[in-house]
Amino acid sequence: MARPPFMDPNFLVIELIFSAIVILLALLIYFRTKEMYALTKHRGINYFRNAFLFFGLAYFFRFVFHLFRISRFLFDINISRQIIAPASLVLTSYLSTMAIFFLVLSTLWKKTKDKPLLQVAQGIAIIIAVLVAVFRTPEILTIAQLILLVFAVIMSYFSYKKSKKHSRLFIIYILLFIIWIFNISVLGPIWFLPFGLRMLSPLISIILFAIIYFRVSKWTK
Amino acid sequence: MTKKRERLEVIYDILRIIQSQHNSIKPTPLLRYSNLSSQSFFDYLNELLKKEFVKEITNKKGRKYITLTDKGFKYLEKYKLILGFIDEFEL
Numbered sequence: 001m002a003r004p005p006f007m008d009p010n011f012l013v014i015e016l017i018f019s020a021i022v023i024l025l026a027l028l029i030y031f032r033t034k035e036m037y038a039l040t041k042h043r044g045i046n047y048f049r050n051a052f053l054f055f056g057l058a059y060f061f062r063f064v065f066h067l068f069r070i071s072r073f074l075f076d077i078n079i080s081r082q083i084i085a086p087a088s089l090v091l092t093s094y095l096s097t098m099a100i101f102f103l104v105l106s107t108l109w110k111k112t113k114d115k116p117l118l119q120v121a122q123g124i125a126i127i128i129a130v131l132v133a134v135f136r137t138p139e140i141l142t143i144a145q146l147i148l149l150v151f152a153v154i155m156s157y158f159s160y161k162k163s164k165k166h167s168r169l170f171i172i173y174i175l176l177f178i179i180w181i182f183n184i185s186v187l188g189p190i191w192f193l194p195f196g197l198r199m200l201s202p203l204i205s206i207i208l209f210a211i212i213y214f215r216v217s218k219w220t221k
Numbered sequence: 222m223t224k225k226r227e228r229l230e231v232i233y234d235i236l237r238i239i240q241s242q243h244n245s246i247k248p249t250p251l252l253r254y255s256n257l258s259s260q261s262f263f264d265y266l267n268e269l270l271k272k273e274f275v276k277e278i279t280n281k282k283g284r285k286y287i288t289l290t291d292k293g294f295k296y297l298e299k300y301k302l303i304l305g306f307i308d309e310f311e312l
Contacts, residue, residue, distance in 0.1 A: 033306075035299075036299070036302075036303055036306060039295065039299060039303065040229055040303055042303075042312065045306075045307070047312075048310055048312055106310065106312055107310075107311045107312065167311065169309075169311055215309060215310075216306070216310075218305075218309075219302045219303075219305050219306035219309065220302070221302070
């Protein structure tokens with residue numbers, strides 16, 4: 001099959017490097033906060049760490065999905081594409097939805113102490129993963145996570161109105177959320193986007209993860 | 222009205238009291254200095270023993286003393302950083 005112009009192997013190499021940097025930063029955040037969690041068993045720290053572990057894994061499986069999806073164009077081979085690509089997409093869906101929920105829970109858990117929010121989050125993440133498995137398309141994930149984004153913004157707006165406290169962290173988290181959705185959507189119908197624009201989202205991901213990593217490392221010397 | 226102490230702060234206070242008493246204090250004065258009800262003091266003490274932040278030593282006369290472990294000292298050393306981290310990320 002002829003290779004479409006947007007499936008340049010150079011793009012794949014750059015995508016691999018960018019994904020590796022994001023995964024590394026996410027895992028560094030997770031491991032640098034290990035001692036702090038071991039000492040305190042603080043629920044907020046636990047959610048925060050899990051968010052970055054799940055983000056790291058989601059970026060990993062997103063890359064695996066992308067790799068297998070375009071493998072037939074790049075390498076003229078068809079290595080278990082029928083199994084590995086959908087499986088990676090389902091894993092990406094579950095892990096990324098949970099990562100988003102863990103990040104939201106890390107800041108909201110004190111206000112919702114007695115509510116079983118983690119179980120609800122797991123239920124929603126499983127439903128989204130099942131829908132993605134049935135329809136085998138990243139668009140479902142994009143739409144589901146866009147809905148979650150709208151909910152997160154509305155909830156945060158009301159929380160802000162109540163407390164009147166300005167949070168720069170909230171802006172970083174929302175950006176992280178938006179960029180993740182963009183990262184997923186480029187696997188779908190808008191993957192014909194110009195090279196420069198496609199590279200923008202992994203670059204912004206690296207910047208956001210690096211900001212969070214440096215803020216974490218300030219407290220985990 | 223004074224704000225109720227957070228769990229991490231109570232743990233810090235208990236460990237600080239033990240440290241300030243040359244790392245050896247009997248449970249009864251520790252209870253008095255910690256400014257907690259008897260029930261919650263023993264809940265915290267059991268938690269600290271379980272997590273190995275403190276240990277119980279019995280001397281030759283059969284008296285029990287509480288002392289800090291390495292993990293307890295580590296907690297005291299890292300406490301300010303832990304609070305800073307929790308505050309920075311609004312956890």
